[in-house]
Amino acid sequence: MSVPRYWRETKYRYRLIGQMCAQCGSVMFPRSGVCSPCGSVDLEEVKLAETGHVVTWTVVRNPPAGYMEYAPYLVALVELDDGVRVLSQLVDIEPIKMKTGMRVEAAFRRVKVDGNSGIIEYGYKFRPLIE
Amino acid sequence: MKIDRGVGIVGYGAYIPMNRLRASEVKRVWGGSGTPIEEKSVVAMDEDTITIAVECARYAVKRAGIDPQEIGAVYVGTESKPYAVKPSGTVVAEAIGATPNVLAADYEFACKAGTEAFQTCIGLVSSGMMKYAMAIGADTAQGRPGDALEYTASCGGAAYIFGKKPARTLAEIEGSCSYVTDTPDFWRREHEMYPRHGNRFTGEPAYFKHVIGAAKELMGELGTEAGDYKYAVFHQPNVKFPIKAARTLGFSMDAIKPGLIVPFVGNTYSGSTPLGLAATLDIADPGDRILAVSYGSGAGSDAFSLTVQDAITNDRRLEPAVSRFVDRKRYIDYSVYSKLRGKIVK
Numbered sequence: 197m198s199v200p201r202y203w204r205e206t207k208y209r210y211r212l213i214g215q216m217c218a219q220c221g222s223v224m225f226p227r228s229g230v231c232s233p234c235g236s237v238d239l240e241e242v243k244l245a246e247t248g249h250v251v252t253w254t255v256v257r258n259p260p261a262g263y264m265e266y267a268p269y270l271v272a273l274v275e276l277d278d279g280v281r282v283l284s285q286l287v288d289i290e291p292i293k294m295k296t297g298m299r300v301e302a303a304f305r306r307v308k309v310d311g312n313s314g315i316i317e318y319g320y321k322f323r324p325l326i327e
Numbered sequence: 328m329k330i331d332r333g334v335g336i337v338g339y340g341a342y343i344p345m346n347r348l349r350a351s352e353v354k355r356v357w358g359g360s361g362t363p364i365e366e367k368s369v370v371a372m373d374e375d376t377i378t379i380a381v382e383c384a385r386y387a388v389k390r391a392g393i394d395p396q397e398i399g400a401v402y403v404g405t406e407s408k409p410y411a412v413k414p415s416g417t418v419v420a421e422a423i424g425a426t427p428n429v430l431a432a433d434y435e436f437a438c439k440a441g442t443e444a445f446q447t448c449i450g451l452v453s454s455g456m457m458k459y460a461m462a463i464g465a466d467t468a469q470g471r472p473g474d475a476l477e478y479t480a481s482c483g484g485a486a487y488i489f490g491k492k493p494a495r496t497l498a499e500i501e502g503s504c505s506y507v508t509d510t511p512d513f514w515r516r517e518h519e520m521y522p523r524h525g526n527r528f529t530g531e532p533a534y535f536k537h538v539i540g541a542a543k544e545l546m547g548e549l550g551t552e553a554g555d556y557k558y559a560v561f562h563q564p565n566v567k568f569p570i571k572a573a574r575t576l577g578f579s580m581d582a583i584k585p586g587l588i589v590p591f592v593g594n595t596y597s598g599s600t601p602l603g604l605a606a607t608l609d610i611a612d613p614g615d616r617i618l619a620v621s622y623g624s625g626a627g628s629d630a631f632s633l634t635v636q637d638a639i640t641n642d643r644r645l646e647p648a649v650s651r652f653v654d655r656k657r658y659i660d661y662s663v664y665s666k667l668r669g670k671i672v673k
Contacts, residue, residue, distance in 0.1 A: 210381075210422040266372055287371060288345050288657075304381040304422055306373040316409055318377065318418060326647050326655065 197308070199315050209319035212302055214280060216242040223280050246302040247325060248276035255291045262308050274300055274322050288323040299325040328446075328503045329548065334453045335496025335636065336487050338391025341605045342382035342465075343483035343592055343652035344370045348664045350478045356661045357473040363565040367481035367593025369659060370467050372667055375409045379484045379598070380465040381422045386646045387461065387486040388423055395423045398488065399457025400430035400448060404440030404597045405484075406515070407467045408433055419463065430460075437513060438562055439623025440464065441484070441597040446503055446629060448489040459490045466596035471521035472670060479565055481593025483652075485601035497639040498608060498617070501632040504545035506537050513624030524624070530568070533626050538562065538572045541628035542620050549632055553577035556632075557615040560603040562622035563589035572620075585610050591653050597623075606649035613637045 197205075205226075207213060214225035219236035225244060230237055253272035256263075263269070270286035286294075287303060300322040307319040346369040350362035370379075380403050388395050401420040408415055416431030430451075434440040441464015448460035465484025470476030490496060512533035515522035525533070538561055546552060553559075559578045561569035566589055573583045586603035595602055600621035607617055613635050620630045665671050 206421060210418075211424060287373065290657075304378050304385070305371075306375060306378060316375075316377075318381075318422075321373070326651060 197317060202315060202317050209307075210304070212244040212246055212320055213241050214244045215239040223278070225280050225282055244280050244282075245277040248274045248282075248300060248322075250286070250294070250296055250298050250300055251275050251281065252296060253286060253294055270294065272300070272322065285321040286323065287321050301325045330449065330453055330500055330502060332453050333492035333496075333499060334449050334489055335492070335494070335499040336608075336633070337393065337459065337490040337494050337496055338387040338389075338488040339485060339497070339605050339608060340383040340386025340388075340390055340646060341483070341485045341602055341649045341652060342379050342386065343368050343595070343602070343649075343655075344374050344379070345655050345657050346371060346659050346667065347656045348659055348661070352661050352664075353478050357477070363475075363478050363567070364593055365590045367479060368483050368595070369664055369667055370482045374467070374482070376403070376405045376407045376465050376467050376484070377409050377415045377418050379467070379482065380405075380415060380419045380463045380486065383465065383484050383486040384419050384423050384461060384463060387488050390643070390646045391459075391488045393459060393488070395425045398423070398425045398429060398459045398461050400451055400460040401425055402430075402432055402434055402444035402447060402462050404434040404436070404442070404444045404462065404464045405466050406435055406437055406440065406596055407469070425461075436627065437623035437625050438564070438594075438596045438599055439621040439627060439629055441601045442619075442621035442629040442631070443623075445487060445489070445631065446505070448487070449500055449503065452489050452491045455491070458494070459488050461486060461488050463487075464597035464599070464601040466598050468594065468596040469521055469668060474521070475526075476522070476524065479589070479594040481595050483592060483595035483602055484598035485605045487601065495638045496636050497643065498633040498635045501634060502545060502549050503632075504541050504548060504630045505627060506541035506544055506630075507627035508537070510537075510624075510626035512626055529624070533624065534562070534564065534568050534622050535572060535575070537626050537628040538620050538622050539575055541630040542576050542618065545630040545632055546618070551632065555616055556582065556618045558585060558607045558611060558617045559583050560586040560600055560607055560617065560619040562620065562628070563587065563599050563603060564594045564622075566590055588649065588653055602649060608635070608639065609643060609648040609650065611635045611639065613639060
């Protein structure tokens with residue numbers, strides 16, 4: 197990801213902010229210029245829930261470039277408590293302990309690091325709920 | 328430094344990464360005659376001082392129950408900044424939603440950078456320049472492989488939000504005192520990965536002189552003595568030092584035990600005293616008095632006298648206690664530790 201693009205996305209990735217369509221009420225994440233269901237461009241920012249549950253998950257053992265040092269890692273489809281579904285890495289849990297439906301919460305983590313001199317990209321990942 | 332106007336802690340939050348390296352594992356690899364602690368916390372591959380700072384800052388905001396836009400300053404005290412040039416404070420401020428009208432900077436004073444930021448925040452809210460100010464002490468400390476510091480240098484942090492009455496404070500600050508001299512007990516030069524230290528020189532002329540000096544100075548100014556405090560927290564580079572400092576000042580083991588987490592977490596450097604104070608606030612009752620004294624090599628100590636307020640009883644249970652993070656753990660061996668801390672040449 198280019199530095200300008202990372203910068204444009206920080207608020208949304210740091211704070212889990214999505215978009216709500218003013219016409220049909222659909223909530224989208226990540227943000228988009230157009231409402232997927234109705235095509236409206238009348239969109240407002242909306243803070244998403246930071247807790248949810250795992251719908252399904254998998255283990256990535258052969259990751260794309262830039263993610264090798266994290267492998268093997270978990271990727272999960274998380275349904276937030278407000279109904280929005282988010283695809284995210286899952287951290288602080290071993291694959292053998294994963295269960296569909298388990299409660300998770302947003303964590304703030306490094307997502308990608310551009311070598312020793314480039315930008316460090318931060319953003320959300322999910323982890324088992326700490327209560 | 329007495330405070331003219333009532334300033335207190337309106338929220339606090341802690342975070343400790345879940346990886347643990349047993350001290351016996353370091354001893355297995357490098358030898359040695361004993362182990363100074365049980366185990367220490369280690370970051371995951373995708374964690375650093377900024378992610379730790381954001382996690383504890385978020386808990387502090389939730390516990391305070393305030394609008395982050397009302398926070399006028401975000402200071403991160405650390406000696407392990409992810410960037411040599413690019414502030415950690417801006418990332419934290421952005422992540423908690425405090426930007427753009429906010430002061431943000433990183434503080435450095437070895438292990439007392441976080442409490443140094445406490446004093447700045449107390450001054451900022453006391454003067455009326457802002458409603459709330461946040462100070463964070465967080466580190467991902469490193470010790471040279473095989474060095475005595477490798478047993479203890481660990482990762483974690485805690486964030487504090489300060490506000491002025493009539494804000495609902497969890498603990499009121501009665502006064503603060505700093506005791507600073509030029510003492511070369513521990514240092515890390517630019518571009519060096521690991522620090523160097525003066526071995527036994529880090530004891531009497533460094534840690535004890537400053538910690539005891541700051542504590543005595545503050546208690547003298549406030550007219551208090553050890554018996555006036557229910558709890559005390561001292562910087563925890565190992566288990567021996569804070570216990571010896573406590574005994575020298577007349578504090579019992581019962582007074583320091585709630586905040587003494589170093590045996591199970593290690594020395595979280597700038598996070599050490601803030602985490603110990605957070606663990607103490609977790610169990611303290613309204614009316615209890617707490618003495619907290621940090622230590623930073625180079626060298627200096629900041630001492631604080633606090634009185635716990637009624638609001639703590641309800642508020643403190645809203646977010647995870649320090650003990651929750653101490654108990655949340657996953658053991659790793661020395662090889663995984665080496666990968667996570669960048670000790671393997673690729």
